[in-house]
Amino acid sequence: MRDIKNIEEFQSKIKRIIITEEQIKKEIEKVGKQISDSYDGRPFLLVSILKGSFVFLADLCRAITVPCEIGFMCAKSYYSGTVSTGKVEITMDLDRDISDYHVIIVEDIIDTGRTLKYVAELLKSRNPLSLKIVTLLDKPSRRVIDLKADISLFTIPDYFVIGYGLDCDEYYRNLPYIAEYDEMVE
Numbered sequence: 483m484r485d486i487k488n489i490e491e492f493q494s495k496i497k498r499i500i501i502t503e504e505q506i507k508k509e510i511e512k513v514g515k516q517i518s519d520s521y522d523g524r525p526f527l528l529v530s531i532l533k534g535s536f537v538f539l540a541d542l543c544r545a546i547t548v549p550c551e552i553g554f555m556c557a558k559s560y561y562s563g564t565v566s567t568g569k570v571e572i573t574m575d576l577d578r579d580i581s582d583y584h585v586i587i588v589e590d591i592i593d594t595g596r597t598l599k600y601v602a603e604l605l606k607s608r609n610p611l612s613l614k615i616v617t618l619l620d621k622p623s624r625r626v627i628d629l630k631a632d633i634s635l636f637t638i639p640d641y642f643v644i645g646y647g648l649d650c651d652e653y654y655r656n657l658p659y660i661a662e663y664d665e666m667v668e
């Protein structure tokens with residue numbers, strides 16, 4: 483059985499909040515408006531890359547005021563602690579043909595770029611009408627693959643972050659803000 487973290491241990495790893503709920507909300511409103519303006523009248527599909535982007539997707543889709551559809555895909559990036567190994571696996575795929583849609587990939591964070599590169603190439607091979615990438619967070623200093631989001635809400639330094647959908651060992655996704663994870667605390 484899995485060990486359950488106690489509350490003291492859970493909280494001790496939350497080093498400091500780097501992006502507040504208010505800051506996230508404000509940026510999402512802007513991006514929701516931008517997407518609504520650009521995609522109004524076009525068939526478009528938001529593709530949420532699970533699990534990390536589920537909170538962002540939930541808020542982003544409610545900031546979009548024009549008709550849109552939503553799909554989910556689960557991409558598992560294999561990690562060794564807080565370091566990505568570069569291995570990506572699609573553990574759940576979309577349930578429809580995307581060739582009649584303008585697709586917007588909704589991602590939580592671009593770190594090395596490997597996950598999104600893999601997902602974007604896979605979706606491109608299915609011939610959508612167009613393909614764009616929206617990411618909540620971008621860590622450009624960590625990139626090993628040349629990949630840029632079309633819209634990025636926040637650029638952050640090389641911190642391992644948690645909250646607002648992002649996890650460390652599956653915990654902390656339920657924090658309403660983005661915080662730096664303290665790797666030093668035992």
Ligand code: IMP
Nearest residue numbers: 534566592593594595596597642643648
């Ligand atoms: P990439 O393939 O290295 O770009 O990593 C992308 C995936 O790794 C994201 O979708 C996240 O699930 C995870 N990831 C990368 N950086 C962080 C972080 O700072 N905190 C939590 N998860 C992260």
Ligand code: MG
Nearest residue numbers: 533534648649
């Ligand atoms: Mg993750």
